[in-house]
Amino acid sequence: MRLVRQTKQWLKYQLNQREVECLRSLLRQFPITADVHAKISQTDDDPKSVERETLLNESLVEHRKELKIQATNLISAEKLKLGEKGCLLTLDPEEREIFLQILNDIRIGCWHALGKPEELEPEKPPQTEKELVFYNLMNLAGYFEVAFLQALGRNSRPGHD
Amino acid sequence: MPSVLEPVTIPNRTVKKETSSKGQFAPTYYVICWNDPVNLMVYVTHVFIKLFGWDRQKAEKHMMEVHEKGKSVLVREGGEKAEFYVHQLQNYKLQATMEPAE
Numbered sequence: 001m002r003l004v005r006q007t008k009q010w011l012k013y014q015l016n017q018r019e020v021e022c023l024r025s026l027l028r029q030f031p032i033t034a035d036v037h038a039k040i041s042q043t044d045d046d047p048k049s050v051e052r053e054t055l056l057n058e059s060l061v062e063h064r065k066e067l068k069i070q071a072t073n074l075i076s077a078e079k080l081k082l083g084e085k086g087c088l089l090t091l092d093p094e095e096r097e098i099f100l101q102i103l104n105d106i107r108i109g110c111w112h113a114l115g116k117p118e119e120l121e122p123e124k125p126p127q128t129e130k131e132l133v134f135y136n137l138m139n140l141a142g143y144f145e146v147a148f149l150q151a152l153g154r155n156s157r158p159g160h161d
Numbered sequence: 162m163p164s165v166l167e168p169v170t171i172p173n174r175t176v177k178k179e180t181s182s183k184g185q186f187a188p189t190y191y192v193i194c195w196n197d198p199v200n201l202m203v204y205v206t207h208v209f210i211k212l213f214g215w216d217r218q219k220a221e222k223h224m225m226e227v228h229e230k231g232k233s234v235l236v237r238e239g240g241e242k243a244e245f246y247v248h249q250l251q252n253y254k255l256q257a258t259m260e261p262a263e
Contacts, residue, residue, distance in 0.1 A: 038251050039258060040244075040247060040258060040259060041258050041259055041260055041261075042258050042260065043260050043261065044259070044260060044261050046261075048240075052244055052259075055244075056244075056247065056248060056251065059248055060248075060251060060252070063252050097211065100204070100207070100253070101252060101253055101254070104200070104204060104253060104254045105254055107199060107254075108199055108200075108254045111198075111199040116199075117198070118198050119198070120198055120199065138199075142201055145201055145203070145204050146201060146203055146204075149203050149204065149207050150203070
């Protein structure tokens with residue numbers, strides 16, 4: 001996977017056929033887990049903090065709904081176009097961020113499903129088929145995150161696209 | 162331009178009584194990012210650059226602080242802005258909270 005062209009309005013990535021299959025299969029899994037309650041503070045016991053936490057969780061639920069729609073959109077034939085040397089994925093900067101958020105949500109979801117292990121590379125191989133699937137999906141999501149960000153390389157300037 | 166100084170009348174000004182410093186200012190909050198074993202370092206750096214407009218060096222410094230010390234104070238802001246940042250960071254699935262600064 002590599003970044004073949006970049007303008008202010010869009011980025012064009014080239015993926016080989018195997019990567020396209022993996023990416024499609026991965027994004028279809030979203031979301032891996034149900035919504036997890038998020039804390040807004042670890043120390044603040046002010047009533048306002050409780051209100052803020054409720055708002056945060058409502059907002060996260062809505063955000064994930066939007067990500068689900070976008071996940072479907074990102075693997076559509078319209079986005080992933082077959083080219084001479086593989087598939088071309090064209091994203092605008094906002095879509096790229098959504099794409100990264102979906103990938104990381106999958107990665108974190110798998111981690112939760114595995115019981116939030118401290119060690120991501122277990123000494124023993126996964127004991128069940130389910131565990132194996134979660135480990136593989138978690139690593140695959142990480143692979144695409146790194147590939148996407150490395151492809152951007154040093155061209156990305158802070159706060160700009 | 163007048164050559165002789167004329168008396169000047171200073172309008173009455175209402176001077177606010179000083180109150181304790183606690184009551185004068187809206188509370189501020191630290192936005193803190195907490196360590197976890199799953200978010201990738203390159204990803205965390207990218208999120209900091211994207212959300213705060215920092216250069217890579219500053220973003221990496223905070224990312225390393227999270228990684229090595231377990232947490233990093235990212236910014237100090239008023240309630241609304243701090244809340245906004247926590248929402249944004251959690252949209253990216255980073256473990257972020259806002260803690261009262263005083």
